[in-house]
Structures are given as structure tokens and as C-alpha cells.
Amino acid sequence: MQEVRTRFAPSPTGLLHVGAVRTALFAWAFAKSNNGKFILRIEDTDKSREVQGATEHIIESLEWLGISVDEGPNAPGDLGPYIQSMRLDIYKRYAQQLINDGHAYTDPYSTAQVAEFREEAKLLKQPFLYRQFRPEDSKLKVEEDWYKKSTLRFKTTIFKPEWHDIVRGDLSAGEESLDDFVLIKADGYPTYNFAHIVDDFEMKISHIMRGEEFIASTPKFLALYKALGITPPKMATMPPILNQNGGKKLSKRDGAKDVLEYRSQGFLSEGVFNFLAGMGWNDGTEQEVFSRQEIVDNFTLERIQKSGAKFDDQRLVWLNGHHIRNMPTKDLFKLIDDEFWPEAASKSSSDYRLEVLGLLQERLKYFAELPELSEFFFEEPNYNQLTIKVKKLDDTQRAPLLKASIECLDQTDFTVEALELALRELAQTKNLKPGTIFGLLRIAATGSQVAPGLFETLAVLGKETTLRRLTQALDQL
């Protein structure tokens, strides 16, 4: 059987949004599940849209997600170069072949003329077909020195386009979908339509995964494959990713995020990967949380969804929380850059922060929540009369209770067990429900009504800090 070789072929025009990344993910997962190769090819044939640094950004994004590139601009391979602007000679060679075989001609019309034809067709509510304006065969020609002077067009043949798509099944289109399209632009660069076909062949790509926007142009590709005498790779159409409210394809305008934004918000690579894989693919079981490897192990193209999926942030957050909880605290700690911690944390040792993380891990959904959840571990709380309120506790009871607690804690070892024993005993002595006194101490020690378990929190804060804070709180009453 032919080696499985898939590719991701973005153009370096800026951000890499989640839809594109999900397509890359599927192509990668399919290659990996078949011991195949995943190729990254940069399609930079439109100089005007190219954005500086975009290629590096694409590479970094894939790397972060764990989508490893076997061959590409950043990974040597035998079938490169993997950047289209470095392959112009190859396209020229194939173009010459088409010319020799009578499948290409130089454009007899100016851009303005073509635009006019198109406008006319639009007014008549007719589809615009260039081939209807193609001069008769006897007048068709290829200008000498055409390269970089005029555009080279493909002379299509007419047939009933039919093909098989692994995801969508048998597809077909009308003859109206066949037309003479530009192979080589006037600037000497090939169009996508031409270049990707040459490259996929040269790079021995076995399966093409791409978005459904390419279904409409597949008939044109089929005509070109035929003219070049190439057997097309297998094709699989990926379902679109839609924005949350509307049914539109997710685009930058809808706030489509660049994948690396999820990294900067503190999402885990595995969480985002798991989430993206679940949009348009499932393994048929009821499992929801997958590791990257589990996805590869169970991946098949046949289980890819036909219809589009809406992007649901809540699900991503939930999945990410799951991955965070599943991870050993030490490993998680290593993934959290300093910038995620509150500023005051820089004064604390990394051992201390690790302990804090241990307490927060089960409620942390993504790292950007860290400052809010952890601030009081690093900074003195700022409380006043009002913050030290406890339900079911009379205001006059607070001061004596706090005083008694301070005395009690002063005599206690700050281990979780000892603290629990001592404070439960205190509650009993005072004839109060444990929750009542715990609530008071939580606020006094942290300035917050919400915190991890009280004993664990006090143990991490330590005796000195705890007693200092309780005394301060007492002063405020």
C-alpha cells in the first residue's frame, strides 16, 4: 500500500485560526495513525497578502499543539523545498508541459476586458464562464516570452465531473463548474489551483484534507489532473467550524481567535487539542476526554462529521479543566509561566507556589484565572468591617470568637490534621457549628469568602502569616 502522506498547506497571511488548525490536526492525526508523514507546505504565491513572520507563527502554533511536522520549511525532507515561492521553476516546467500538449494558452484579454465580461454575466444573472470567451482553437496561441508578461490559462475540457470524497461520499457537479482558469499569473507566480496540484504530486501526497470551500473548485482540479496525466490523491472534506451565534464560517471578523491566544490565556495544549478534535470527529464511544495519543490511536477519516460545528467556549473550558485536574501537580507547575502568577507571587519561593497550586488545581480551568484564585496567598488581604461578615453569626460574637481562635491557633501545630482537630474542638467548646467558625476564619485569613479548604489554606499560609492576619482582622472589628 502507498505510504500515507498528508499535508497542511496554509498561506502565510497572518493568524492561524482554529478552523485551519483543526484541518491540520485531522490531517496530522490521520497520518500518524497510519505511520505516515505529515508535511507542512507554505503557499506564498500571493506576494501582496503575505505577512511578515506568518510562517514562523504557523510553525510555532503547530508545535505548541503537538502537531509535529515531518517535512516542511522547518523539517528537512527529500521532496522540498516546502515553500512555493522557492519552486517557481517546477511550476514553469509543468506549465511548459501543458503548453506543449495544447492545454494552455496565453490570455488574449486584458484584466479590464475580463472584468467587463464578468460584469455583463452578472447583470444577466448568468454564471460567468471564461471559456465562453475563449477564441476558437485556430486562433489560440501562446505568446513568445509570455512568462511574467501575460497570464497563462488552462484550456479545460468538458466532461461530467464526478469524484469520491472519503467524508462526503460520491460527489458530482455540473459542467458549469469547469472553466479556463489562470495557471500562471502575470507576475510569474502560479495560482493556488495550479501550484497545489503540482506540489501534491511532486511531494507524493496520498490524501488531501481541506475545507468544504474547495468542493466547488474540485471539478477544475480534476480537469487539470487529467491534462497532466496525474492520478488525483484521495480527498476528504473537513466540516467547517462556525461561530457561536450565527451559522457563518468562523472568521476573524467574528472574533475567531488565533490558536496561540489560547496559549496566552493559559489553556493547555492537550485541552485545546482534545477540544478541536471533538469538533467534527468522535471515536464512536462515550469517551469525551482524550490524550493526544488516544486520538491518534482511534482516528479514522470515516468518522469525520459532514456538517459544521459551532465553537463552544464552555466546552473548551470544561475540557481544559479536566486535563488540568488529570495532570500531576508538578508537571502542571512547570507549564505555568511566571506571568500567569499574580505579581506578588514573585516574592515567594517556587516551593510555596507549588503548594498553592496543589490547592487550586481542582478549581483551575485555565491559567489566566490564577491571579484571582491565588492572590491572597501572596498578598495581605485588604479587609474592612464589611468584609468580615459571616452569616449566622452575630456581629458582637465576632471579636471574642476571633480572639479565642487566635489563642487556640497559637497553641497548634500548623499541619492539616492538627488544625482540623483544634478548630473542631474550639467550635464544640463555643457551641457553634463548625461551618460558622470556619467561615469567620476563612474571611479573616484570606479576605475572601471563597477559598480552598480552610485547614489546607492555613497550613500553606503558615502560622506566622495566619496569626498576623487574624490579629489585623480583629483590629478592624
Next chain:
RNA sequence: GGUCCCAUCGUCUAAUGGUUAGGACACCAGGUUUUCAUCCUGGAAAUAGGGGUUCGACUCCCCUUGGGAUCACCA
């Protein structure tokens, strides 16, 4: 306008002719717990509509409706 694609709870999806249409997120209600979170239990929630085919249709066919793609010297 032409050509093409898609259609199960609000969302992600399972069920490839026979299920009380399943799971998950979110939501609601209980429980565990010192608060929050976690965890556990339960609830509400879907086959777009209409025709066929069939003993039987989410599943196959047709029409309608709705959504989407595309018709560049962009990819």
C-alpha cells in the same frame, strides 16, 4: 442567478431499517463537603416540515424549508 454541499436536545455528538432516540457541555434540583470547586444522584431538553418505499424509517428516495460554500491574476 448557476453549480454544489449540509440538516438529531441551546451546543458537541451516538444510534449505518427494529433503542423508552444514548452520552457530554451548559442549565435546573438534590447529595457529599467548612465556603467555592471537585465528585455523586436526578430533571428538563432533539430526529426541520411533507410525501413515499417498508411489517417497521433518525437511518433509503422525492419535494419543501432552512443554513452554508463557490462562481478572482485569494488560497
